[in-house]
Amino acid sequence: VVISIFVIPLIIQVFLITSVxxxxxxxxxxxxxxxxxxxxxxxxxxxxVSYLTHEKQTYKDLKPDNAIAVASAYPELHSxxxxxxxxxxxxxxNKKIMSLKEEKLNQSxxxxxxxxxx
Numbered sequence: 001v002v003i004s005i006f007v008i009p010l011i012i013q014v015f016l017i018t019s020v021x022x023x024x025x026x027x028x029x030x031x032x033x034x035x036x037x038x039x040x041x042x043x044x045x046x047x048x049v050s051y052l053t054h055e056k057q058t059y060k061d062l063k064p065d066n067a068i069a070v071a072s073a074y075p076e077l078h079s080x081x082x083x084x085x086x087x088x089x090x091x092x093x094n095k096k097i098m099s100l101k102e103e104k105l106n107q108s109x110x111x112x113x114x115x116x117x118x
Contacts, residue, residue: 016114023107030100033093040090047083 013114016110019110020107020114023104023110026100026104026107030097030104033097033100037090037093037097040086040093044083044086044090047086051083
C-alpha cells in the first residue's frame with residue numbers, strides 16, 4: 001500500500017513529463033504538414049488546369065459520328081491516379097494537423113498538472 005502511494009504519482013509524473021517533452025516539437029510538425037499541403041495544393045491546381053485544358057481540347061476534337069473515339073477518350077479523361085494520390089496525402093495531412101493541434105491544446109493541461117497538480 002505504501003509503495004503504491006509513491007509509485008502511482010511517479011508514473012503519472014513520468015507520463016506528464018513525456019507528454020510535455022513531445023509537445024516541444026508540435027509547432028514544427030504542424031508547419032511541416034501545412035507546407036507539404038501547400039505544395040500539394042499548387043500541384044493539384046496546376047494538374048487540374050492542365051487536365052481541363054486537355055479535356056476541353058479532346059472533346060473539341062471529337063466528332064459525334066465517331067463513337068469509338070469518344071469511348072476510347074472517355075476513360076483517359078477521367079482517370080488520374082496521381083491527383084487521387086495527392087488528394088489522399090492532403091487529407092491524411094489535414095487529419096494529422098488536426099490531431100497535432102488537439103495535442104497542442106492539451107499541453108497546457110499537462111503542464112498545469114505537472115507543475116501544480118501535486
